[in-house]
Amino acid sequence: MSVYLVGGPVRDLILGRATTDLDLTVAGDAVGYAKALAAHLGAQLTIHAQFGTATLMLGDGLRLDVATARRERYLHPAALPKVFPGTIEDDLFRRDFTVNAMAVRVAPRGEELLDPFDGLKDLSGGFLRVLHAESYRDDPTRIFRGARYAARYRLRFSSRDRQLIRGVLAESVLRRLSTERLFREVKLVLGEPTPEAALKVLQDRGVLRTLDPALAVGNSAVAQMRRVRHAWQRLDRLEMSSSPRRWRVYLLVFLCSISPTVRRRVGEHLGVKGPPLDALIAELRAFRFLQTQLQKQSLRSSRLRHLLDGASTDLRMLLWTSGVKRVRDRVERYLTHLAAVKPALTGRDLTRFGFPPGPKYRRMLDRLLQERLEGRLNSREDEVAFLRRHFGRPR
């Protein structure tokens, strides 16, 4: 039995980049090997018996996937392949790009690099190259994967790959991908560290306009995606919560730059549908409204608080980074100050003051909040005095 480190981690190791996901391929009993390894390392183990794979969680977010070496056959373009057990060479041959088709044997005896497709040469030359002419036709998701690697590692498609991609796009192969598979790729693209770069690659390769003639990344969307990233960096420093689904904010930015009349269609052509698409469209509509409100010359703090309380985190990010200074300043004031303002008094205090419990509490506390936001009440004493003036208590 031989065990190999394969694909992404080998590439990342050569590039000197950190990896948190390790992939091992076993020519032999992968599940048995994973069990033994998990016991040895004291790692948490999950087995997917039907696929002959297993996952070990090693702590610190380090994840180790163990798979049986396999051979694949594509019976139809863009369909999922049939899978058979195979050798490590078979396993490398089923992979997407030469730079991802390298392996290092780790057992028995380590440190031998298997590089049957000259991935090392392409990695230093900066080229993305598929392993055979049918590759993009077999699996068009590889075009999206390539765009991600191009952006992430500053690689470019070889001229032959460009030609192959043009060929499969002309054959409408993308249309054969299910919306689920397409959307998965779109999310991965938008989840990259610099999604705008990956989108540009897809644009340059003609993928975006093939998906929809109105689909394009313009300079303003690119600029806003950069602002979104800087905003997140600031939020991390301020230790404020940020969206865990970053891809979604980028998707909003992307769709926002597209004419409202075709947004729904474009969304569908990106593989979004049903309630998630409805939610995106509704948020973009709300964006327009809020953008107008937040640009008004005068806007009371209480109104600002109300407007942004009603917006989702993603929408607030969209407004914050929309590139209009007044809007940005106001969202910032909300985030750093207004969002946390609350009255010093609580419902319990109102009971203690002898107000009969009821829906009136909500109104009273709301009034206190409004006055606080407008800066007219600044302490607990102010609030007590306010209650006395307006609600006749406490005496």
Ligand code: ATP
């Ligand atoms: P990342 O850092 O994005 O995880 P990765 O190279 O590890 O990069 P994965 O999606 O985790 O990418 O896939 C692991 C490996 O499996 C890849 O390196 C590649 O060799 C192979 N692979 C994944 N998807 C495909 C595909 N659609 N076609 C061919 N090979 C693939």
Ligand code: MG
């Ligand atoms: Mg990976």
